[in-house]
Amino acid sequence: MRVKAILFAVLAERLGVREEWIELPPHASAGDVLAHYRPRLGAGGSILLAVNAEFSAPEAALHDGDEVALLPPMSGGAPILVVTALVRRPLPPPPPWAGGVHGAVVTFEGVVRADADSGPVQALFYEAYDLMAERRMAALAASAAEKWPLTHIHVLHRLGEVPVGEVSVRVIVASGHRDAAFAACRFLIDTLKASVPIWKREDRADGSRWVEGEVPL
């Protein structure tokens, strides 16, 4: 089959191709177009695919005459998806990745642990200045998106009681490159703990106490 490949911005410049028809075997998928250019593109790069101007998974089937676009990261480094949330229920396990467009995904989970200096903890209780916490979390995600070429940022923080063994905070960062993903995830969890107005109380069998040191800087 013949499909029209279109390349943009840095990709077009690097390959000296902006638009061309390429011949693919029958039953080719969108990912085959990327594979066609991959030797000349080198490894890495957060390249997204679009088929007929819609974002597409690499495994999406192509048809004769389709237009397949290779999209470098959008200008401004805007990530594909930024969501920050305060959650009052147990976090479900994250759904599996599909599509294979990210390359590097780093997930951090903070889990409530039982041991504490003064006896076993049964649960942590989180309280937030929710208006400010939402705003701060969104701002942190936005600044991570400016610093690193990310494709996905998801920050979830539990509020209320979180029993031992449950996830209290989850940060998921995806990028074309593992260095960026690790660095951004580290930045997000460290800055979140230091500057988002969320406080925690340790609940033990013999009483409870507020943990100091997590007030906003």
Place this chain on the structure above:
Amino acid sequence: MPPHARLHFPASASPRAAIVITVSDRSARGERPDASGPAVAALLAENGFEVTATAVVPDQERPLIEALRAAARAARLVVSTGGTGFSPRDRTPEATARVIQRAAPGLAEAMRAAGAQKTPRAWLARGIAGLRGRSLILNLPGSPTAACESLRAVLPLLPHALDVAAGRDRHEG
């Protein structure tokens, strides 16, 4: 759903579970407080809803579509605030239109009509409402006052609306 989405909110079987999504470019950049999300969440909680999550999403169509879909999978009521105006960046109604399966225009009209009693500019709110599966999605305006006024206008209708959407009529309690 774009192939790389991995959004998740905690699912709740409660017929009164709600998720509030603040749509705001300003808010996402953290430049200015956008008080409407927490204000709307508080109003819902006062009226018998269990707000299981509040989220902030930049005012771009794709993140918003994914957030709305993920929220509709997890809660029976999904309320967005912001992104309903005439600015070129206001994309909430467009994103919502791609997520809902059945429109509920009466709810959007009731919210606009209530707002218009205060200011004729309420007619410029482009928010829509509709069902995705058994979940109801409402677009509220971005300002806290307007968002809460709009929500108050339809709050008394929501329990019955959600029950019927779930296939339970009023006789089944």
